[in-house]
Amino acid sequence: MRETLFRGKQSSGNTGFWKKLMLTFLFSTVVLVHPAVQAEGELSTVYHVYVGEDYIGAVDDKEMVEQVIDDRIDEAQEKYENMNLTTSDEINFVEEKLFEPSNDNDQVTDEIENELDVQAEVYTVEIDGETVANLPDKEAAEDVVHQLKLEYTDESSLDKAELNMEKEEIIEKQSDGPAVVDVSLSEDVSFNKNTIDPEEVSTVEEAVDLLKSGKEVEKDHTVKDGETISEIIEKYDMTEDEFFKLNDEIENNDDLKEDDKVTVTEMESYVDVIVKEEEIKEAKIAYETETKNTDELYKGETKVEQKGSDGTKEIHYAVTKVNGETTETEKLDEKTVEEPKKEIILKGTKEKPATGDGKFTWPAVGGTITSKMGQRWGKAHNGIDIAGVSDKTIKAADGGEVTYAQFNSGGYGNKVEIDHKNGYKTTYSHLSSISVSVGDKVAAGDKIGVMGNTGNSTGEHLHFEVHKNGSPVDPLKYVSK
Structure with a gap:
């Protein structure tokens, strides 16, 4: 036998x-x-x-x-x-x-x-003891996990991350982009041998799609005030038939009360892919500004003593992504690469003199003399005309006090007069705008207005006069470019 x-x-x-x-x-x-x-x-x-x-x-x-x-x-x-x-x-x-x-x-x-019956020898993919897919061999079952991870990272990054995890070493972080340091699954995955109907065997692609799409689970939904059945089923991507089958005690919206619990279905993933990245990013360190008082400048005047510049720093971040969505960002370290340079601004404290020093400066920014002092068109021309400037700013020729700053109806247009308190006065006419007021103290070079064409003017220019003890004198004897 x-x-x-x-x-x-x-x-x-x-x-x-x-x-x-x-x-x-x-x-x-x-x-x-x-x-x-x-x-x-x-x-x-x-x-x-x-x-x-x-x-x-x-x-x-x-x-x-x-x-x-x-x-x-x-x-x-x-x-x-x-x-x-x-x-x-x-x-x-x-x-x-x-x-x-x-x-x-x-x-x-x-x-x-x-x-x-003929059956297939397979390896099951099991998540926390639940069989999710059946693959023809162990290599295919393991490839399902590999391909699922590749849905959220690339082959090169995954290889480096797995090597890093195997050796428990920190891989080099690149400043030109994130480095994947760990790729894991949220649940335990195991492979077990079994025999089943061949029709129930999946391909790797089918198993990956199944793991990504997840499974339908029932859950409670708390009804909000005024919420309708249509709004609920739209939120959970359900049909009316599915909703009423799960909630047979509800017939219409009148049966929905605030804070009631209704049963709905929602897709829940079998397993999540957790990708941890580390990245070094460069950031700007804004420079600070310091203001220093100085008696070398008049009040209202400022000067940049030291121009500021931004610094740079490197910030080391750890980023956690679940199924491709960032869920956590943590700053691990910060290092200054270049210190910022402070900007220092000098602020004038010196009082402007009420009396000029008798040294007149050119009242315009460049320009040429288009008409001198003397007889013109049968009348006395008591000053000089300046035109063709590179900048229309009009400046005080010497320090003093503003005694006139308004439109003059006698043909001068917008006019400014400065008393230099030393027997001299200067006037500036045909301005397009005036920058000072009567009573202001000005220093030589201060802006008092902008060149224009107001009053009786033949074109855009400055009419500049110098008066000594009340009488006009030739400005060209006192000023030069």
């Missing part, structure tokens, strides 16, 4: 099968050792066939049954060519010697051919 196991997984709880096998063994032993029976004729061999624990008959040719099984698997293999196939149950042969054997060849082969 001999037992043969043919393909398939070994069944658990097969006590009944072994009892049958033992009885068959005892019976065969009696037949083989009884000399009186042996003398009556020659013994023939039959094979009792068991599918799992079920006895389906005896055959006189074990290879015939094995061939039927091979053909059954080969036929399925043509359809599922990339899978390792086996039978759903163990096929056991128990050999027996008999003088007058009988067989159930046709019955056994028909039952095996029509009833025996």
